[in-house]
Amino acid sequence: MTIARHVLFLNGSPKPGASSSRALGGYVLGRLVESGFDTASLHLHTAVRTDEGRQQLIAAVDGADTIVLASPLYVDSLPAPTIRALEIIGAHRQGLSNPTAPAMIAIVNSGFPEPAQSLTALAICRLFARASRMQWLGGLPIGGGGMIGGRPVRDVRPKLTRLIKALDLTATAIVERHPLPDEVAKLLSRPPVPARFYSAIADLGFRQEVRRKGLKDRLMNQPYLK
């Protein structure tokens, strides 16, 4: 059994601080630290802005045994700066004559309750791994990302039992360098809470926020109506 020792977390959230992507990736990283892994993290939206950041990104990927990418879902795909980071990594690695073959997993969390809405973005991650000559271990589609809201996954209430189990199984798969077991997909196949309940709560939250800002009558503004 090959044990990967160094894992690189690529944070695809636009937020450099607390975010659901960081919470999800951070949970997996925490489990890997318990298994003796060294870890490093990069905030992709910051890294792609400068030449120095882009070079650091490439060097960090080349030095990693395992890549963990966690990103929010943006319009059925990854956010533009996250895609830019993948383009940079892919172009670099396609030019290497004898690249390393790090393992990769991706976590995509969506504000919609249905996990399946993240599957297209995960398919993009899978093709990136193939093009970049990485070993694709699998992807985790996470629905109801708004429930996490940037908090540590263990602190979320109601408790995200199935998600935590899926993340634990993911950490184990990384340690053993095996594809994610089918159980991960099963655990994540349903919304964390009923979709209609999630939507009602989220809807209420947005309406309360605009009311608090004195914009109640402008929620459905149409500034670009023809």
Next chain:
Amino acid sequence: MQIAWLDGLRDADPAAAMTRAAIERDIAARGWNVERFALPELDIAPCAGDFKCWTDHPGTCVIQDANRDIARAMMHADVLLMSTAITFGGYSSELKKAVDHLVQNISPRFTRVGGETHHVPRYPSYPHLVVVGTIADPDEDSYVIFNTLVTRNAINMYAPSARAIVVHETEPEARVAAAIADAFSQAGAAA
């Protein structure tokens, strides 16, 4: 007919010049009006994911750059045309930097569409969607993902119709022109 064209093709992308020329010829032949955004030349700040276009000034992104012009052009168009190099099956970062901001044109409220949760439309109608992706080599995985992505975008953008066209680097120009003409004819007939 009014077209908003989000042109994410870089000159160095596969089949970029041929694809762009075929699009321009077809639009000119039809006499349609086009507002083209050459995205690689535009400095558009990334979507910050702060939802301020939903909660602080609903319908408008807080960032004052070309993203607002693009969002306006989309809502004034009959057809939203997007062109991109296919990148790992999806859109390139050049196109995506504009697409990410289009959420200002929908509302934060939730509804059910086709058994799934989606946002409530902000406007009474939305443009038809045509997306042209270019790729160096034929790749079945990329086609499937690209087609799925365009279909998914059409649901979230409330496009009355959607068409994905894939152009290979080695494809005969006449076939590219025919595919684009067919997509525009369908969108034009439906608009």
